[in-house]
Amino acid sequence: MAKPCPLEEEFVIHHPSPRRSKRWGLAAVAALALGAPLIATATTPATGAEPTNPTLDLTAPAAVTAYTYGRTIYSDLGFRLEVSGGPLEIRTQRADDYETVPTAVAKLPLGDVALPPQEEVGKLNDFVRIRLVDRNDPDATPWIRRRSSCLGESTERMTPESEFKNPYPSTCFYNSYALGSVQGVPDGWAASIFGYESSGLRVRPGEYDLTVSVTKGYAEALGLSAEQRTASTVLTVVKEGDCRGCRENGTNPRLTPNRTEPDPNGGVDSIADLPEGTPTPDLRSLPAFSIQLNRRGTQLQFAANVWNGGNSPLVVDGFRRSGEDIMDAYQYFLDEDGNQIAYQEVGTMEWDPAPTHEHWHFTDFATYELLNADKTRAVRSGKEAFCLANTDAVDLTGEGADWEGYQEDLGSVCGGYETRSIREVLSAGWGDTYAQFRAGQSFPIKNLADGVYYVRVLANPIGTLIESDTTNNESLRRIRLWTNARGERRVRVAPVGLVDESRGIYYRR
Incomplete structure (x- = not known):
């Protein structure tokens, strides 16, 4: 029998109905806090009725069968946080x-409800507690862990009457330097507690009693009773299978390129030429991160992210010149409804044949420099062209931020060699990370003296692109190069505020 795919949910419900509970929800908590009469409801209020907060309930199927892949279970195990009576929206932010x-x-x-302290912008830190007990050895010490959650990453409607589309972001991709995130579950929808990343349990085949609870701080803040915050199931773990019939991951709809090149003489020359109130992008740079030396100590490697803090996507189309590996590039401007209202010529795109790239790059998007202690240039990176793609949600709380901006298929975003025209987009609120292993993401330091330097990331370096603010395009990261007693080069990287990079920065590029 074919086994389920590692990234797909697989559970067998031996009893038709998951656990239900009495509803003592957010409405009760917020109403009491405000000194208002107690109002509890599990349905959307009628027109003209007093607003109420949503009611939350954690549910699970009575029994689940899951398969291991390398002893790890890749399944969300059917645990759902059901939301009714209104939407649940959570915003996480930090100072820049x-x-x-x-x-x-x-x-x-x-009214707003403060949630427990967070360690990162994105997932809710230690949102659930997992307790696993071996049914064949109930006297053994239970396996207990806490797990962060991304609400909204994997959601589903509970009834046909529920809102047709989930308007909230479907991702919680993590970057240490992200500034703001939005998670949400609409009224009448249920959110997977474990989401796409799965429960991540590492257990041997067998039968287990599995209990998941929303941790106390969140339960109290969100008004979940003891019964509402906890759900249990009988988990049967089966040895890994063949994963036949795996489905490829889908991609969100995105802006598609024009089929013909516009008239280069019909565009705008500056932001002043745009109609008043036209939404515009705003390119900014995060501090360089994941800074390290190569094994020989001759190259300083780093990752960098340029992001769009404006209220409009940065849209750049490229049109290939006949018989050349060059495209003419144009920046497009959209109104609030996403309709094109203007454009300008912004240079070129080029085919990058490097093994770690092999796609189309827009030139002059950003530059990397290693500066001396006095901020004069010491070394410039050879990296000068970029494929624009949404890899990191940096701040989804800003005006015009695109909650569905993630593009999974970088191959189609950046194009293949045979591509005639292409559209590259950096959505509002999103950034584009280039990691250390990419060609050009390093500085040669063999001939540099020990001392203090700065890694400079500069967006839109020659002002080719039109954006709303050019004063925030630069970031500097202080480092110190030194040589130990064995003659080995080393680097110390200055921290940025309270950010802890040891937690890891995840990116797909």
Whole structure:
């Protein structure tokens, strides 16, 4: 029998109905906090009725069968946080100087509710507690872990009457320097507690009693009773299978390129030429991160992210010149409804044949420099062209931020060699990370003296692109090169505020 795919949910319900509970929800907590009469409801209020907060309930199937792949279970195990009576929206933010820890707030009809302290912008830190007991050895010490969650990463409607589309972001991709994230579950929808990343349990085949609970701080803030915050199932773990019939991951709809090149003489020359109030991108640079030396100590490697903090996507189309590996590039401007209203010529795109790239790059998007202690240039990176793609959600709380901006298929975003025209987009609120292993993501330092230097990331270096603000395009990261007693080069990287890079920065490029 064919086994399920590692990244797909697989559970067998031996009893038709998951656990249900009495509803003592957010409405009760917020109403009491505000001194208002207690109102509890599990349905959307009628027109003209007093607003109420949503009711939350953690549910699970009575029994689940899951398969291991390398002893790890890749399944969300059917655990759902059901939301009714209104949407649940959570925003996490931190100051752009990184000197404070992130804070999370539930935006609710009866007022904002502060959530427990956060360690990162994105997932809700230690949102659930997992308890696993071997049914064949109930006296053994239970396996207990806490797990962060991304609400909204994997959601489903509960009834045909539920809102047709989930308007909230479907991702919680993590970057240490992200500034703001939005998670949400609409009224009448259920959110997977474990999401696409799965439960990640590492257990041997057998039968287990599995209990998942929303941790106390979140339960109290969101108004979940003891019964609502906990769900249990009988978990049967089966040895790994063949994974036949695996489905490829889908991609979100995105802007598609024009089929013909516009008239180069019919565009705009500056932001002043755009109609008043036209949304515009705003390119900014995060501090360089994941800084390290290569094994020989001759190259300083780094990762960098340029992001769009404006209220409009940066849209650049390329049109290939006949018989050449060059495209003429144009920046497009859209109104609030996403309709094209203007464009300008912004240079070229080129085919990059390097093994770690092999796609089309837009030139002059950003530059990398290693500066001396006095901020004069010491070394410039050979990296000068980029494929624009949404790899990291940096701040989804800003005006015009695209909650569905992630593009999974970099091959189609950046194009193949045979491509005639292409559209590259950096959505509002999103950034584009280039990692250390990519060609050009390093500085030669063999001939540099020990001392203090700065890694400079500069967006839109020659002002080719039109954006709303050019004063925030630069970031500097202080480092110190030194040589130990054995003659080995080393690097110390200055921290940025309270950010802890040891937690890892995840990217796909």
